[in-house]
Amino acid sequence: MYEVLLFDGGVYKINELYELIEDVGGFVIQKTQVQVQITVTLAIPEEERPVIEAKTVELGGKLMDVPLAGTEIAVVAPTLGRHHMPHPTCDIAEQLRRAGAITVVMGLARGKGRRTSQISAEEKAIIEEYDAAVFVLGNFKDCILEHKVKLFEDLEVPVVVVCGPEIGSLPSCEGMVCGVGRKVERMRREEEIHKLEEVGSQVENVVRRKRQELDEDPLFVHPAEIKDRIAELEAVQRSLRPAPIVLHLDGLRVKIPYEEWKDQIADVEVYGRRLGDIATISNSRLGGSTLIRIKTRAEVESG
Amino acid sequence: MSEHDESFAFQNFDTILRQVMAELGVSRMVTDYRIMADPDAPYFLISLRLGKARSSVKISDMAMVDPSPAGAKITITDEMWAPALLTRLWQEYGRDAVEQLTRFEIIVHGASAEDLESMELDPGEELKSKVLDAVWRIFPEGFKVRHNLVDDKVMTIIGTEHDLRDEWIKIAEDLHERMHHDEEGD
Numbered sequence: 147m148y149e150v151l152l153f154d155g156g157v158y159k160i161n162e163l164y165e166l167i168e169d170v171g172g173f174v175i176q177k178t179q180v181q182v183q184i185t186v187t188l189a190i191p192e193e194e195r196p197v198i199e200a201k202t203v204e205l206g207g208k209l210m211d212v213p214l215a216g217t218e219i220a221v222v223a224p225t226l227g228r229h230h231m232p233h234p235t236c237d238i239a240e241q242l243r244r245a246g247a248i249t250v251v252m253g254l255a256r257g258k259g260r261r262t263s264q265i266s267a268e269e270k271a272i273i274e275e276y277d278a279a280v281f282v283l284g285n286f287k288d289c290i291l292e293h294k295v296k297l298f299e300d301l302e303v304p305v306v307v308v309c310g311p312e313i314g315s316l317p318s319c320e321g322m323v324c325g326v327g328r329k330v331e332r333m334r335r336e337e338e339i340h341k342l343e344e345v346g347s348q349v350e351n352v353v354r355r356k357r358q359e360l361d362e363d364p365l366f367v368h369p370a371e372i373k374d375r376i377a378e379l380e381a382v383q384r385s386l387r388p389a390p391i392v393l394h395l396d397g398l399r400v401k402i403p404y405e406e407w408k409d410q411i412a413d414v415e416v417y418g419r420r421l422g423d424i425a426t427i428s429n430s431r432l433g434g435s436t437l438i439r440i441k442t443r444a445e446v447e448s449g
Numbered sequence: 450m451s452e453h454d455e456s457f458a459f460q461n462f463d464t465i466l467r468q469v470m471a472e473l474g475v476s477r478m479v480t481d482y483r484i485m486a487d488p489d490a491p492y493f494l495i496s497l498r499l500g501k502a503r504s505s506v507k508i509s510d511m512a513m514v515d516p517s518p519a520g521a522k523i524t525i526t527d528e529m530w531a532p533a534l535l536t537r538l539w540q541e542y543g544r545d546a547v548e549q550l551t552r553f554e555i556i557v558h559g560a561s562a563e564d565l566e567s568m569e570l571d572p573g574e575e576l577k578s579k580v581l582d583a584v585w586r587i588f589p590e591g592f593k594v595r596h597n598l599v600d601d602k603v604m605t606i607i608g609t610e611h612d613l614r615d616e617w618i619k620i621a622e623d624l625h626e627r628m629h630h631d632e633e634g635d
Contacts, residue, residue, distance in 0.1 A: 224590075225590055227590050228586060229586075229587075229589070229590045230590075258589075258590040258591035259589070259590070259591020259592070259610050260488065260491050260589075260591060260610055261491075261610055261611075262591055262610055263591065284458075284589075285455075285457060285458035285461050285462065286453075286455055286458045286486070286488040287453035287454065287455055287457070287458070287488075288452075288453045288455065288488035288489055288491075289488050289491075291453065310457050310458060310461055311453075311454070311455070311457040311458065312457065325457075327457065327458070327461040328461055328462075328465055328587075329465070330465045330468045330469050330472070330586070330587075331468055
């Protein structure tokens with residue numbers, strides 16, 4: 147099993163860390179450099195952690211657990227109006243980013259109101275591309291129980307609902323955090339920070355369960371193993387987007403146009419096989435991106 | 450009424466209205482407010498009692514005006530009016546001509562002391578629009594069908610999603626009337 151960690155330190159001798167990661171059979175998932183400070187998200191075989199820890203101490207950096215690293219999560223609000231944005235939607239998204247996830251904030255086109263609130267098939271399909279979705283709902287119990295439930299009832303990805311009133315249980319969702327509601331200020335009071343942590347841990351639970359499900363029928367390769375090979379593609383290297391390749395639990399999102407690059411992506415070689423044979427490559431609803439879903443070992447061997 | 454316990458919602462709306470009013474600087478203008486809602490109906494009703502009807506205020510009521518070599522010098526005595534005064538001076542003389550020396554002292558280049566003394570400030574309209582802004586910020590986004598009852602003292606706004614029923618308007622009118630008579634703080 148790979149373990150995903152976050153290195154936070156300086157750029158001095160950082161190449162030694164990269165080399166070590168490669169030597170132990172790990173991967174660098176993302177690098178973010180701000181002047182001389184750098185944060186590196188890395189995936190290593192879990193038994194190699196002590197070696198990386200020792201190197202981190204030598205370089206004077208910090209090594210942190212990032213339980214959500216390697217996931218992409220959608221934070222969905224009924225609209226992008228100031229009634230839902232930026233607080234608490236952005237605070238929740240930030241909390242998930244701190245735990246290592248890549249997050250997207252999304253507002254529904256016609257999500258406002260009570261009975262009039264709706265979600266389109268297109269929006270559902272977009273949310274389905276992510277590993278999990280967090281729905282940030284409002285204040286009225288009646289409104290959530292009777293009407294907002296339909297926003298996420300058909301979604302196949304795991305859903306965590308964040309809402310105001312205390313609700314015992316809600317159908318069609320895997321996790322729930324009550325007591326947030328509408329906010330017009332940042333969530334920075336002690337009890338609000340606890341709520342954010344609660345959201346983070348609920349999402350972690352959901353992701354952990356999904357990982358366990360995947361482990362029962364393991365993927366042919368871990369997405370991180372494909373990442374480096376795809377990163378060699380010219381279009382990826384030219385891409386100016388901050389994270390041109392995003393890891394999912396069961397695949398990757400590559401932010402280059404599907405139509406133009408699908409053949410080159412399918413031809414990438416992974417352990418002696420074509421990527422096109424061990425994964426399904428499809429167009430992403432998010433413009434200019436390609437989705438790669440890795441097949442399970444059983445699927446590849448039987449195919 | 451809704452069969453669910455909506456106490457969280459009312460508490461939360463109370464908090465966010467206070468915060469929004471503080472942010473817009475109109476907390477002191479609103480002496481009392483009521484929020485009523487029935488999510489099952491659905492309607493959302495908000496009623497605010499505004500502070501004393503603002504009559505226009507002369508600069509001489511809130512500041513001392515003295516002639517100065519450059520134009521006129523204003524020494525503010527009631528700071529509450531300072532933002533409105535500055536806005537008015539900027540409108541009249543332009544930003545370049547208004548020089549703020551300290552928190553309380555302003556020099557207006559090219560203005561005569563007599564003109565300034567008789568100049569009037571009318572922050573009433575601006576405040577009303579700020580209070581309205583606060584209302585729109587907290588009013589549920591989907592409740593687009595609205596009915597307003599507004600006079601100098603009380604502002605009542607009711608909104609719903611589809612048809613606005615007469616009985617809800619009646620509730621709004623009753624509350625509007627009550628807000629005129631209720632004593633503060635009850």
